[in-house]
Amino acid sequence: xxxxxxxxxxxxxxxxxxxxxxxxxxxxxxxxxxxxxxxxxxxxxxxxxxxxxxxxxxxxxxxxxxxxxxxxxxxxxxxxxxxxxxxxxxxxxxxxxxxxxxxxxxxxxxxxxxxxxxxxxxxxxxxxxxxxxxxxxxxxxxxxxxxxxxxxxxxxxxxxxxxxxxxxxxxxxxxxx
Amino acid sequence: xxxxxxxxxxxxxxxxxxxxxxxxxxxxxxxxxxxxxxxxxxxxxxxxxxxxxxxxxxxxxxxxxxxxxxxxxxxxxxxxxxxxxxxxxxxxxxxxxxxxxxxx
Numbered sequence: 016x017x018x019x020x021x022x023x024x025x026x027x028x029x030x031x032x033x034x035x036x037x038x039x040x041x042x043x044x045x046x047x048x049x050x051x052x053x054x055x056x057x058x059x060x061x062x063x064x065x066x067x068x069x070x071x072x073x074x075x076x077x078x079x080x081x082x083x084x085x086x087x088x089x090x091x092x093x094x095x096x097x098x099x100x101x102x103x104x105x106x107x108x109x110x111x112x113x114x115x116x117x118x119x120x121x122x123x124x125x126x127x128x129x130x131x132x133x134x135x136x137x138x139x140x141x142x143x144x145x146x147x148x149x150x151x152x153x154x155x156x157x158x159x160x161x162x163x164x165x166x167x168x169x170x171x172x173x174x175x176x177x178x179x180x181x182x183x184x185x186x187x188x189x190x191x192x
Numbered sequence: 193x194x195x196x197x198x199x200x201x202x203x204x205x206x207x208x209x210x211x212x213x214x215x216x217x218x219x220x221x222x223x224x225x226x227x228x229x230x231x232x233x234x235x236x237x238x239x240x241x242x243x244x245x246x247x248x249x250x251x252x253x254x255x256x257x258x259x260x261x262x263x264x265x266x267x268x269x270x271x272x273x274x275x276x277x278x279x280x281x282x283x284x285x286x287x288x289x290x291x292x293x294x295x296x
Contacts, residue, residue: 028229029229030225030229033224033225033228033229034221034225037216037221037224038221041216041220041221042214042215042216044216045211045214045215045216046207046211046214049210049211049214050207050210050211055214058214059220062216062220063220063223063224063227066224066228067224067227067228070224070228070229071228127202127205127206130199130202130203130206131206134203134206145203146207149199149200149203149204149207150204150207150208150211177199180199
């Protein structure tokens, strides 16, 4: 089934098309939401709500972007709403980063545990970009389209996220600032 | 963007590990379909088609018990008492001919 056939099926309310779409995107979408939310129940709720919204508003899908991008945009927005409800501070701190001063000084050998701790502590806005970039293997351009942000913004967030992780690893994952 | 490579493999590995137990299940899919495409008839059909897991040993024991009861001759478990009525001094006395052995 091609994407266009699938979209046509979805518009016509065909269960087969809907099932096909969920089989195609369900697992990866659930993984992405889980990595952003870090809560299994919330991730499942977001995925379910995403598919319900896709079904309800598929007729408004204008086919300018790929269905994949459209679905992920819904899921990311729902994940952000969920994070906001949890009172996470999603304020952006998008200061310009000087790329030349950080990672070269890092030790070459990375410790996974320290990195894990760093990822857990990372602000969700940065974690979101890392998930899309490293887990979803999306390009900067694709993430930019998905999040409706400029490519420079995405690059900056990625750079900032890596720098925070690098600093975290320098500290050895300890709580001390 | 070459500097990302020092994180790339490790971050991907961590993310893959974290989601390794996450699975979009049939149950989730059915729940979504119930909220969207399915008519009432479709929902009933999906319930009827739902895969049932029956524990084999208890099920076999139950079937064997049912079979035994159904092929057993009728009345085999019923006890038939024979009574004889005799008259002693104008009174009727019923005597049960079966004997029951009990331990005191």
